[in-house]
Amino acid sequence: MPNWMLYGATGFTGMLLAEEAVRRGHRPVLAGRSKAKLEPLARRLGLDYDTFALDDVYTPTGAVAGFDLVLHAAGPFTHTSAPMLHACLANGAHYLDITGEIPVYQQVFSHDAQARDKGIALIPGVGFDVVPTDCMALYVAQQVLNATTLDTVIDAIGGGGVSAGTSKSLLEILAAVGNVARRNGELVPIDLGGGARPFRSQGGTHTAVPIPWGDVETAYRTTGIPNITSYMVLKLPPAVQPLLPALGYVGQNLAKSALFRRLAGYWIDSAMRGSTPDAQEHERAYVYARASDGKGKAAEAWLETPEAYKFTALSAIRAVEKTLAQQPIGALTPALAFGADFVCEIEGTRRYDAQPRQTKRASRVGHSL
Numbered sequence: 001m002p003n004w005m006l007y008g009a010t011g012f013t014g015m016l017l018a019e020e021a022v023r024r025g026h027r028p029v030l031a032g033r034s035k036a037k038l039e040p041l042a043r044r045l046g047l048d049y050d051t052f053a054l055d056d057v058y059t060p061t062g063a064v065a066g067f068d069l070v071l072h073a074a075g076p077f078t079h080t081s082a083p084m085l086h087a088c089l090a091n092g093a094h095y096l097d098i099t100g101e102i103p104v105y106q107q108v109f110s111h112d113a114q115a116r117d118k119g120i121a122l123i124p125g126v127g128f129d130v131v132p133t134d135c136m137a138l139y140v141a142q143q144v145l146n147a148t149t150l151d152t153v154i155d156a157i158g159g160g161g162v163s164a165g166t167s168k169s170l171l172e173i174l175a176a177v178g179n180v181a182r183r184n185g186e187l188v189p190i191d192l193g194g195g196a197r198p199f200r201s202q203g204g205t206h207t208a209v210p211i212p213w214g215d216v217e218t219a220y221r222t223t224g225i226p227n228i229t230s231y232m233v234l235k236l237p238p239a240v241q242p243l244l245p246a247l248g249y250v251g252q253n254l255a256k257s258a259l260f261r262r263l264a265g266y267w268i269d270s271a272m273r274g275s276t277p278d279a280q281e282h283e284r285a286y287v288y289a290r291a292s293d294g295k296g297k298a299a300e301a302w303l304e305t306p307e308a309y310k311f312t313a314l315s316a317i318r319a320v321e322k323t324l325a326q327q328p329i330g331a332l333t334p335a336l337a338f339g340a341d342f343v344c345e346i347e348g349t350r351r352y353d354a355q356p357r358q359t360k361r362a363s364r365v366g367h368s369l
């Protein structure tokens, strides 16, 4: 039985990961900084646990010794990734995480040479951010020689709610890099709430706005396409749409204040509970990707997945299994590690080609970008 650790197991998403791991017959050691939270979870799932903090780069090094792999789920990762990354490199353990934070992707990818020296894989973003769009980016890029532009669109906001960790991580992204797209190979700032475009998705035509999704870093590493914009579908009342640029301006500037992030963090902890079991069971998420060469050649594809948190649990545990089975080496995106079709292995996920004929289901998520 492979010997791996799930750190951050007591978080909303960490618990989903732990449950999915057990469902698939794994016995990871659960880890986190709070014994009071870990102990009952480990008892309920019949697993061992270890309590240690990530306050410095030394503590986790000893705790990770002897493990083949760590799946890291404690975020915001801006505050937690470096010590765990260091511990994995020091111990020759594969490092996987579920981050969506651009600076964390950059930091992990910068350790490619050390990972190769150690013969281990560093694979950030094995959850909904960024497996679906990363695999879709590679899928469409492989169909367009020398593609120059990639657009990805996520339609994933259901009624189920988001977790505290997701909300705080979004604030950290906005504080660290703001809203960004990739232009001519470089990350460039774009106004939050600006650049809205119509997108035909579930239930009609909605507004899609550029967001700082992991793709601007990860899909660039995966495909080398120099111009990348990631969009999120917002199903807003028409009266709110003209206010988006102003709301984005305020939101982006507030996120830069450490005091605001701290105060917002208290409110987020009390109010953001994550998606409901009902939403995880019944809601669906949709992804679209299009690569083009600017000279008339383009490829596009659609994807339908389980609800984003459920998808994260399914894809992260599948990524653990594939890493242990295939032993990839280096700092890799999910698509580079496991291929464009990895996303199609995730239960309840289906990819659709736009042409020549769409299935009835795919036609419901048509685009108009």
Ligand SMILES: NC(=O)c1ccc[n+]([C@@H]2O[C@H](COP(=O)([O-])OP(=O)(O)OC[C@H]3O[C@@H](n4cnc5c(N)ncnc54)[C@H](OP(=O)(O)O)[C@@H]3O)[C@@H](O)[C@H]2O)c1
Residues within 6 Å of the ligand: 008, 009, 010, 011, 012, 013, 014, 032, 033, 034, 037, 053, 054, 055, 073, 074, 075, 076, 077, 079, 080, 098, 099, 100, 125, 126, 127, 128, 129, 130, 163, 164, 165, 166, 167, 169, 170, 274, 308, 309, 312
């Ligand atoms: N890639 C994706 O699609 C995806 C999907 C879901 C979540 N995520 C990310 O995963 C992270 C966790 O999300 P969540 O929903 O589980 O949030 P959550 O319910 O707020 O849980 C956060 C977890 O991280 C731990 N933690 C936070 N700061 C820590 C630190 N400095 N040292 C040690 N542990 C720390 C918490 O421990 P305590 O309980 O002791 O505070 C808790 O276990 C977030 O960054 C979120 O953005 C990504």
